Amino acid sequence: MHWLAMNSIALLALMFTGFFAGVVLPAVWSSRPARRRAATAVLTQVLRALRHRL
Numbered sequence: 001m002h003w004l005a006m007n008s009i010a011l012l013a014l015m016f017t018g019f020f021a022g023v024v025l026p027a028v029w030s031s032r033p034a035r036r037r038a039a040t041a042v043l044t045q046v047l048r049a050l051r052h053r054l
Helices: 002-029 033-053
Strands: none
Touching: 002 033
16 A cells, blocks of 8 residues: 555656646746747636636
């Protein structure tokens, strides 16, 4: 059972890192306005979905 908890933690960390690198960073630091708008739209949708679940 211990390996299951470790795998879950590793999977969550990987998902967070992928989300951060793929959505949050482009929304903040991209020099392309279209990329910033797209990343901001995705981030907004994710935050709305999380807000409704909590």
